[in-house]
Amino acid sequence: MIELKQVSKTFTRKGITIDAVKGIDLKVDKGDIFGVIGYSGAGKSTLIRLVNYLERPTEGQVLVAGRDLGTYNDKELRAAKKNIGMIFQHFNLLESKKVFENVAIPLVLLKKNKNEIRKRVLELLEFVGLSDKAGSYPSELSGGQKQRVGIARALASNPSILLCDEATSALDPQTTHSILQLLKKINAEYNITVMIITHEMSVIQEICNKVAVMEAGRIIEQGSVLDVFGSPKHKTTQNFVKTVIQNSITPSVQKSIKTEPGSVLYKLNFVGESASEPILFEMIRSFDMKVNILFANTTEIQETTLGTVIIQCSGDTAEINNALSFLKRHGVSVEEVESNVFDHINR
Numbered sequence: 001m002i003e004l005k006q007v008s009k010t011f012t013r014k015g016i017t018i019d020a021v022k023g024i025d026l027k028v029d030k031g032d033i034f035g036v037i038g039y040s041g042a043g044k045s046t047l048i049r050l051v052n053y054l055e056r057p058t059e060g061q062v063l064v065a066g067r068d069l070g071t072y073n074d075k076e077l078r079a080a081k082k083n084i085g086m087i088f089q090h091f092n093l094l095e096s097k098k099v100f101e102n103v104a105i106p107l108v109l110l111k112k113n114k115n116e117i118r119k120r121v122l123e124l125l126e127f128v129g130l131s132d133k134a135g136s137y138p139s140e141l142s143g144g145q146k147q148r149v150g151i152a153r154a155l156a157s158n159p160s161i162l163l164c165d166e167a168t169s170a171l172d173p174q175t176t177h178s179i180l181q182l183l184k185k186i187n188a189e190y191n192i193t194v195m196i197i198t199h200e201m202s203v204i205q206e207i208c209n210k211v212a213v214m215e216a217g218r219i220i221e222q223g224s225v226l227d228v229f230g231s232p233k234h235k236t237t238q239n240f241v242k243t244v245i246q247n248s249i250t251p252s253v254q255k256s257i258k259t260e261p262g263s264v265l266y267k268l269n270f271v272g273e274s275a276s277e278p279i280l281f282e283m284i285r286s287f288d289m290k291v292n293i294l295f296a297n298t299t300e301i302q303e304t305t306l307g308t309v310i311i312q313c314s315g316d317t318a319e320i321n322n323a324l325s326f327l328k329r330h331g332v333s334v335e336e337v338e339s340n341v342f343d344h345i346n347r
């Protein structure tokens with residue numbers, strides 16, 4: 001649906017060059033809710049603006065529905081952009097226009113007739129839960145209501161892609177939740193592919209199925225949300241994951257781990273069904289080895305349970321390997337805990 005191939009964007013201001021986005025490869029499939037997370041200045045806004053050609057890439061290609069936007073003439077590009085809606089952190093509503101008129105803007109630009117516009121706007125306002133606000137001005141609305149107007153306006157031209165640029169960053173947690181649920185509904189009911197940029201891992205956790213982590217203009221890690229949350233590889237990703245998944249091994253436990261000779265630590269990830277079955281209990285009962293459970297935690301991600309357990313195993317190596325194979329056969333991912341992985345759990 002959206003594909004970026006080796007995309008870079010360089011800005012030059014007063015002789016200073018800034019590489020905002022560097023050599024990015026990214027693929028968003030139809031129906032995805034794809035999250036891009038990164039700290040301030042990572043290049044997220046630039047990246048999302050490249051997707052609808054608000055910024056043109058300095059290098060590389062941006063493909064939407066299989067076609068390189070760089071090959072379009074102006075008319076074709078306008079048509080392609082109609083297919084991509086966008087919402088913003090600060091809503092970008094026209095304060096002097098009523099809600100109805102704000103939502104109608106794209107339809108007026110598309111020269112739709114009055115009856116068509118009226119029908120579509122009222123339908124959209126009903127969908128976003130603002131039927132009673134058609135005659136209000138933006139200044140009379142709450143932040144959440146303003147974002148609903150922004151969403152209705154973005155959907156007016158029937159796009160198949162919705163880009164969300166920090167769409168919930170100005171909202172309180174309750175309102176954020178309701179807007180994210182609305183985005184989920186748009187994705188499910190209208191089959192619209194959603195791309196979200198955010199600096200909040202809780203946003204990714206709540207609605208995304210895939211995530212890319214950005215740092216200094218590059219994507220440092222990407223994958224399914226369950227994989228990235230279950231096993232973050234990069235330090236920055238680990239820091240983001242830590243903000244939503246509670247991990248706590250006490251320092252005294254950590255000390256005892258270090259003093260145990262010949263033992264190996266494993267991090268086990270249980271996803272979905274495997275998280276609710278007594279697999280670990282079966283393993284401990286069936287294999288002749290010493291198992292010490294150092295840490296256990298479960299988290300809910302998109303109605304799927306992700307369980308993380310860290311165990312310390314000692315005993316015969318062959319027996320330990322058999323036990324680990326048993327876990328893998330039951331859908332548990334097993335990873336030997338190296339010191340750097342262990343670090344992020346303790347911090």
Ligand SMILES: Nc1ncnc2c1ncn2[C@@H]1O[C@H](COP(=O)(O)OP(=O)(O)OP(=O)(O)O)[C@@H](O)[C@H]1O
Nearest residue numbers: 011013018020038039040041042043044045046047
């Ligand atoms: N139009 C521009 N002209 C010059 N530099 C720019 C422009 N847009 C972005 N940049 C620079 O590119 C880098 C990436 O900025 P960008 O806004 O994409 O990051 P971000 O991850 O979205 O950050 P934030 O969350 O703070 O918005 C920054 O160093 C920024 O100053």
